[in-house]
Amino acid sequence: MSDIDWAKMAQYPFFVDRKYPTVTQCDDIAESITGATQIRSVDSLSTMTYSVICNNCSSLPLDRVVVFRENNSKAEPIDYIVKLSKETFGPLAPEPIYYGKVERAEPSLSIYTMACQPGISLLSALRCSVELPRQQKAKQASFIRDLARFFALSWSNKQPMKPQELLYIRQAGIRHQLRQFKQFAPSVIPGHMIDELIGLLPTLFSEEYSLVLTNGNLSLTNIRVDEATYEITGIVDWSLAKVLPFGMDLDILFLTTGYMGLRQWKNYECKAFFLKCFWDEFWTSVSSGPHVDRMKMRFLAEQAAKIGALLRYGFVRREDGSSDSVVSVSDRDGRQLRAWFGVNE
Numbered sequence: 580m581s582d583i584d585w586a587k588m589a590q591y592p593f594f595v596d597r598k599y600p601t602v603t604q605c606d607d608i609a610e611s612i613t614g615a616t617q618i619r620s621v622d623s624l625s626t627m628t629y630s631v632i633c634n635n636c637s638s639l640p641l642d643r644v645v646v647f648r649e650n651n652s653k654a655e656p657i658d659y660i661v662k663l664s665k666e667t668f669g670p671l672a673p674e675p676i677y678y679g680k681v682e683r684a685e686p687s688l689s690i691y692t693m694a695c696q697p698g699i700s701l702l703s704a705l706r707c708s709v710e711l712p713r714q715q716k717a718k719q720a721s722f723i724r725d726l727a728r729f730f731a732l733s734w735s736n737k738q739p740m741k742p743q744e745l746l747y748i749r750q751a752g753i754r755h756q757l758r759q760f761k762q763f764a765p766s767v768i769p770g771h772m773i774d775e776l777i778g779l780l781p782t783l784f785s786e787e788y789s790l791v792l793t794n795g796n797l798s799l800t801n802i803r804v805d806e807a808t809y810e811i812t813g814i815v816d817w818s819l820a821k822v823l824p825f826g827m828d829l830d831i832l833f834l835t836t837g838y839m840g841l842r843q844w845k846n847y848e849c850k851a852f853f854l855k856c857f858w859d860e861f862w863t864s865v866s867s868g869p870h871v872d873r874m875k876m877r878f879l880a881e882q883a884a885k886i887g888a889l890l891r892y893g894f895v896r897r898e899d900g901s902s903d904s905v906v907s908v909s910d911r912d913g914r915q916l917r918a919w920f921g922v923n924e
Contacts, residue, residue: 696813795819826883
């Protein structure tokens with residue numbers, strides 16, 4: 580394996596313990612499929628997919644993304660997720676085309692291609708400064724409002740969870756993980772806060788609330804935005820998507836109203852303004868329907884966001900990219916979680 584492969588393997592968890600293909604071999608396959616003159620890896624923390632952007636494709640009219648996806652029976656069927664994501668989010672969700680399998684891949688890999696969504700990663704757009712310049716504040720507020728419209732689409736397209744047994748299995752799985760976190764990471768989040776979240780699970784999974792398509796990897800590197808306006812142009816990776824209670828992805832709102840400094844989480848000075856922008860736009864955008872207790876719904880969504888944050892930052896990742904029941908919290912992630920939960924250092 581070349582020095583370049585070793586460097587990239589550290590950056591892309593997808594290649595850890597993978598014998599074939601290597602990073603360079605994946606890039607070569609993508610180049611041969613598209614005829615691209617330039618190949619650029621997509622920033623990702625996913626252990627299930629590796630994606631590259633292919634520019635100047637001789638065999639295709641537009642730039643493309645080539646995705647190498649590990650075949651795993653635990654994941655939701657990709658055809659179902661593609662259909663559901665397109666129905667819910669329209670052009671924000673890409674439509675992958677199945678290309679085939681990688682011969683001799685270990686573990687087995689499938690290849691998908693899709694149109695390259697324009698813009699830059701959200702990570703490149705946000706600024707690490709407590710006080711934002713006026714123009715930057717306006718652009719980040721534009722993103723926050725667009726994020727609210729994205730979640731409004733989710734809320735307005737409620738999904739049944741079939742079969743019914745799956746609903747109970749997922750609720751029981753999350754309950755078990757939260758109990759594990761309480762037992763093995765008591766210094767991160769106080770036990771009484773975890774108990775409160777566990778107590779809300781029956782409500783979050785009930786007909787009183789909303790089950791929606793949840794991306795599962797709504798990260799700073801997975802969201803694409805327009806470089807000038809910061810409006811969302813697309814969500815790249817949907818490999819971890821599944822039906823869950825509304826708000827399980829809403830920890831992205833924590834991530835985009837502040838930033839992690841060298842030793843501690845720092846909120847933007849205008850965080851309260853950003854939160855107001857989000858919820859005002861959300862309620863303006865949701866489809867009309869039965870009366871909703873807005874205060875109660877927001878409370879439940881914010882608690883679901885805390886659960887989602889714990890699952891993403893508090894556990895070892897399985898091979899399919901989802902969180903395991905083994906608790907593992909880095910010092911950095913622990914500080915981030917405590918800040919989001921309002922726990923004093």
